Amino acid sequence: MATCPGSLILHIDDTVMGCTEDDERDGCRGRDLRHEGDPVRCWMWTLMSCNYCGVQ
Numbered sequence: 001m002a003t004c005p006g007s008l009i010l011h012i013d014d015t016v017m018g019c020t021e022d023d024e025r026d027g028c029r030g031r032d033l034r035h036e037g038d039p040v041r042c043w044m045w046t047l048m049s050c051n052y053c054g055v056q
């Protein structure tokens with residue numbers, strides 16, 4: 001079964017914001033696939049506040 005080598009980037013309610021592979025050349029293999037990395041929170045990935053989560 002295929003997996004994505006990246007980590008899902010999740011909002012605080014576990015809504016998927018993206019994948020750490022999105023910025024790579026190959027991109028994310030698919031949001032529905034199992035991701036090999038531990039999920040990261042959106043604000044930890046962007047190092048900015050998130051309007052969706054209301055985190056400053």
Ligand SMILES: [Zn+2]
Nearest residue numbers: 011042050053
């Ligand atoms: Zn967020």
Ligand SMILES: [Zn+2]
Nearest residue numbers: 004006019028
């Ligand atoms: Zn991915």
